[in-house]
Amino acid sequence: MSDVLHPETAKPVGVNLNTAAAAEAALRTFWRLAEAWKLNTAEQIALLGVARTTLYQWKQGRVGPLDRHVLERLSYLFGIYGALQILLPVPERANEWIRKPNTAPFLAGSSALNRMMGGQVADLFVVRQYLDAERGGKA
Template structure:
């Protein structure tokens, strides 16, 4: 899996263009693992349905450069994916975790994907922080 810079807003347009293909390929692999609908994918990336379709069509090649915020969102999603797979080393269990209701305060009984599907960057950040804390608290 690729690593995205920690401050995507500082990237030049050329750097964003170079990262777009690998970032989208990584995102779509995670979306497939989590069985995300196209609507859920669009919400997680903060894109309109039309923009999502354009990016999906160009996922293997010449997609238009992603905005810095979209790259930031993919970075959070990649971090969430990595943390889940650290906590739950079975890929099936890790991927299923996204759809199961969760009693942790950050989820309030909803599934992680429900929390993330609100479409806000703050929700991605909150879930990533929660998982970071869980990884660090694990023996």
């Protein structure tokens, strides 16, 4: 019998993120996000937390497994992007939001992108947490 019919005997299927194929898929998604947000090279470097040479290697297709710090950053960035698409269903508005001044207390009139450019994973976390709370999700 199949595991579909007997889920109690099914073995969990994990996704191995420590492969070049997984890294390539994640980076393809990031390049699309970077295009949507109109991120320049310096912004991409800061958001990913990598060196310029690493970014250029990736853009040339020389990709190996990503370290956990980059994966964590990508996870936050993808979550931010997704939350914005839910909160602002007009793609142009959602994509422009990260550059607009914001009165949220943790941004103090600055933009979310300025906060995320702080260089720390925590900067990405607080933006993600804020957007999740705004959409009524888990904060």
